[in-house]
Amino acid sequence: MTGPLEPLSPTDRTTVKREQDHAVTDRAALHALLREGLVAHLGVVKDDHPVVLPVAYAVDLDGPDDHGTLYVHGSVAADWLRRSVDATVCVTVTELDGLVLARSGFNSSMNYRSAVVIGTVRLVDDVDERDHALDLIVDHVVPGRAAALRRPTRKELAATAVLAVPLREASLKVSEGGPDDEPEDVEAGTWGGHVPLRRVADAPVSDPATPGEVPEHVLQRARDLGWDGGYDGA
């Protein structure tokens, strides 16, 4: 992607309509959330109803699509994947940051960041783009891991489909901080506040078959995800 960040929500279907004060029109914030998230929820229409499934993903801001590309992958035999090709899907990435405990149920809520991307799925058939996208998905989970692994085999590639969703139509909603209560509820003296939540990693666990030393890129990723660097009993 070149040029300045363009505001989000360029179309009606990705305009945040409710609680517009929580809408963020800043592509940098969208990109930061998509970098931080680990699981996306992909929605696809099956017959007359939606199906929502958790998927791994990666983003390539220099990808071939307008405003960058979001990639997901799956088995060529997966029903959701076959239904997604050339269809319009919704990919939502949510990070939960806390519980907002207002003085009323009505004003109680959660702190979160949520990106909603709507776009028409392109089946990636260019070999180089597909290889790159698969590496990006591996490296999204643990940066540096793709370089530590062998290349995919011909058989693995034949069994795997990569889907591309343009990042053009996207919205971001962010809620943070404490409760926003009615003045009379604050005056009544009821306690209000919030409970921050975050995701943390525990110590990497080596597979017993090849215990060896945990590679530095794995240790680094665990530390970046909040692991304090200690092993049980070590």
Added chain:
Amino acid sequence: MTGPLEPLSPTDRTTVKREQDHAVTDRAALHALLREGLVAHLGVVKDDHPVVLPVAYAVDLDGPDDHGTLYVHGSVAADWLRRSVDATVCVTVTELDGLVLARSGFNSSMNYRSAVVIGTVRLVDDVDERDHALDLIVDHVVPGRAAALRRPTRKELAATAVLAVPLREASLKVSEGGPDDEPEDVEAGTWGGHVPLRRVADAPVSDPATPGEVPEHVLQRARDLGWDGGYDGA
């Protein structure tokens, strides 16, 4: 709900088709995940495409629907909510438990528990059921909180819609442990393993307007969510 737990996936559309070894046909495990989750991703069809949004929810196993009821709520003015009434939606709750770092990109994955519920939405118009559902949603976030708050006002209730989704059609997929690699990749000696992930709470933060003592039900919830009970500087 009365009687023994019935197996999950009674219909074609909630049968786990891929990686069937990960499908769990145990309603108790489904209920445990739905109790633990805090955010659901609700998918609804809008025109020709799905929209997937994060929502708070609660479950009532003694609810009026077959196999229990999942409740969500929202503003009566929300577009997704109006589209959901009498439509078939998909409600997915995913807890991410770890990164599975196989010796190949192909076998790399994540540890997670994911429940997929598909059902036709019933707008809750019974006053008692609606009151109870709203309490359940408040108590799902922090058990005991509903009793600590004033009752909703007539105006708040008029602005809020509660939707019920029967828990009848549901599937659960669970992935846990280390990687499942090709024998030749294990023999090659590449490191493989997994990084456990979990959600933790930090110390509850009181709103400055009513600092007071943090109520015991809030402290307890934070501890249950992994808070170690310590305050910064305390």
